[in-house]
Amino acid sequence: MSTPQHPCADPTRYRDDLYWIYNALLSRYGPQHWWPADTPFEVMVGAVLTQNTSWINVERSIQALRDADHLHPTAIATADHVALAAWLRPVGYFNVKARRLQDFCRWYLTQGEESRLAALPTASLRAALLSVKGVGPETADDMLLYAFGRPVFVIDAYTRRLLVRFGMAQGDEPYEVLRTFFEEALDADATIYNEYHALIVQHAKDTCRKRQARCSICPVSLRCPLSMGA
DNA sequence: ACCCAGGGTCATA
DNA sequence: TATGACCATGGG
Numbered sequence: 001m002s003t004p005q006h007p008c009a010d011p012t013r014y015r016d017d018l019y020w021i022y023n024a025l026l027s028r029y030g031p032q033h034w035w036p037a038d039t040p041f042e043v044m045v046g047a048v049l050t051q052n053t054s055w056i057n058v059e060r061s062i063q064a065l066r067d068a069d070h071l072h073p074t075a076i077a078t079a080d081h082v083a084l085a086a087w088l089r090p091v092g093y094f095n096v097k098a099r100r101l102q103d104f105c106r107w108y109l110t111q112g113e114e115s116r117l118a119a120l121p122t123a124s125l126r127a128a129l130l131s132v133k134g135v136g137p138e139t140a141d142d143m144l145l146y147a148f149g150r151p152v153f154v155i156d157a158y159t160r161r162l163l164v165r166f167g168m169a170q171g172d173e174p175y176e177v178l179r180t181f182f183e184e185a186l187d188a189d190a191t192i193y194n195e196y197h198a199l200i201v202q203h204a205k206d207t208c209r210k211r212q213a214r215c216s217i218c219p220v221s222l223r224c225p226l227s228m229g230a
Numbered sequence: 231a232c233c234c235a236g237g238g239t240c241a242t243a
Numbered sequence: 244t245a246t247g248a249c250c251a252t253g254g255g
Contacts, residue, residue: 051237057253058236092252096238136238156236174244201236 008169008177011185017166018185022192025199029206032198035146040114041073047142048101048134049091060090077105100134107132114147122150137175145197151190153182154197158204 008014036055037043042062049058064087065071070079085098111117117125122144129140137155144152155178163169169178186192 047236050235052235052250053237053252054235054254056235060253090252092235093237093250094252096250100238134238138237142236154236158236197236204236 008163008173008181011181014168014181015185017168018182021162021166022196022199025203026195029199029202032195032202034194034198035142037146040147041108042071043147044104044108044143045071045076045101047139047146048104049088049097050142051093051097051136051139053091053093057090057092061088064088064090073105073108076101077109096134103134104132118148122148122152125150126152137179141179145190145193149190151183151188151193153179153186153193155179155182156197156201158200159197162200 035043035046037046045065046058046062049061062071065076068083068087070076070084070087076084079102081098081102084102085094088094088097088101091097111128117128120128125148126140126144129135129143130137135143141152141154144150145154155175160169160171160178163178163181164171169181182193186196
């Protein structure tokens, strides 16, 4: 007991709770049909653009790329930085994201696109995605789950708050710890993971951003488990 | 005016 | 390993 034990050190203990939360969210919001994109490549573009950015702004930039006929890996890979940054202006960090998106597309083209990547086992594919500058753990997992259909659980800020609010984690655990927590507690099912993450985000949009004082899903009556602050 | 958004990198200690 | 600074637009 000298070493501080995280509550999430024992994933199987929370299996039923995590499925209860999933069912509560699903019965409230219904299937979310994520990721909102037409192609796997668009999923990956959106995953980069939505970093610390609201989705409405990502839609604007995706549309700007589409209008300019640049919603393709070769077009982005060879685009002028200033032009690319202009299309990405709505998502913020446009200089950073222009470089990240271009780096990703150039890498993507060298990999022979999806067919080659889709043949890789999940661990290898994850490592490959993480090797691209600008693709961190959450962005890579968005791609793995929503573009490649792999059973990888995506951890975002909302998920951390959810775990903290339910007493399953402290909140400052490394990304990998929380991802492993979900994946060991739940069955490896990409369909469930897909819906679960989407539902958590939907719940955050529904309650957190509206600053609701109550949330029937939350076991704590006063505030929503995903709400900001305390 | 303030806070936050479906994060990640880099410099520093 | 673990903080802090930085990136930057748009909506509540």
